[in-house]
Amino acid sequence: MPGCRSLLVLLAPVTLALSACLHVDAHIGPRPVAPPERKAEPAPPAKADPAPPAAVEPARAQFAVLPKVPGEVVRTKPEAPATTSTNTAQKPPEKGPAVPPNILKAGSGEPAAFPPLTQQLVPPEPPLMSAVRAHCEGRPEQAIEIIRRMEPNQQEFVLGVLPILARGASADLANDPATAAALTDQLRAAASRLEPLAALKIEKVAFCTNEPAGFGRFVQRPTANHYRPNERVHFYLELRNLGHQLTPDGFLTHVHGAAEIRDAKGNVVAQLATDDHRRAPVVKFEKRFVTRSPLQDFYVWYAFSAPPAPGVYTIHVQLSDASGRRTVSTPADRACEFNVAGP
Structure with missing residues (x-):
């Protein structure tokens, strides 16, 4: 080793005279520590058509990347997702020519006729109501003609009761005992005609x-x-x-x-x-x-x-x-x- 030291002493003056220029080609860093050996694990089941591994950029071209295992690098910061600049002004859609509103034009002919109204079907009036209406309106002959359309038993009963209803509706029964007595006799006569038909x-x-x-x-x-x-x-x-x-x-x-x-x-x-x-x-x-x-x-x-x-x-x-x-x-x-x- 004494010989090496003397050689360095001789080269020192020469080195000082040269321009200071250093060039480092290789990246010097701490030596990666090999991970501990793992026990052999059973091989996982084979998957169909595994996807090819992603290509890894050379260590020289990546910044702030630390090696994880020999030959593999891991980013310390995830890449930011690509975003679209919001400052870019969007071009407004092109507008077509303005459409004028609908303009009503006066017709030259006669106006159209209104649609015909649907005629409502009115149910026919029952014969009894028609007979009562005719009798109350002073048309007894028409009332009798309407009553003749009923059954024979109904005709006799309606003919006996209809005058009683018309007279009783217009009489002052509380102050007219003669009218009340006449109506009582008429009601008894009508009831006597129904007795042979009524249940015992x-x-x-x-x-x-x-x-x-x-x-x-x-x-x-x-x-x-x-x-x-x-x-x-x-x-x-x-x-x-x-x-x-x-x-x-x-x-x-x-x-x-x-x-x-x-x-x-x-x-x-x-x-x-x-x-x-x-x-x-x-x-x-x-x-x-x-x-x-x-x-x-x-x-x-x-x-x-x-x-x-x-x-x-x-x-x-x-x-x-x-x-x-x-x-x-x-x-x-x-x-x-x-x-x-x-x-």
């Missing part, structure tokens, strides 16, 4: 102490008074809408009846018939009344003997008119029950 109706039933003296004239037997075996029982019924028949002797009111008695279990109990005094499950009877005037109120009285055995019983009565087309039965309630006590 039993309005009241009751047990009496004896035979009734007339319509609504009876003494009702208390419910607590039980009958004795074979005691006489009087049963009272009020009937509506029965009507009458005109005969040479007067007005005939005719009704047919059938009665049966059932015990608490619903079994039919035989009773004595009114004509031959034999026991029968159902006893039939008939009521006929001939009067000089039509009966406005009608009742039926039926008498029978109480069953011999004690218990609770119910009487069922069915009534029908002379033709047999209209029938009605007593209601199935406690009003038709009676009790028979022991001897």
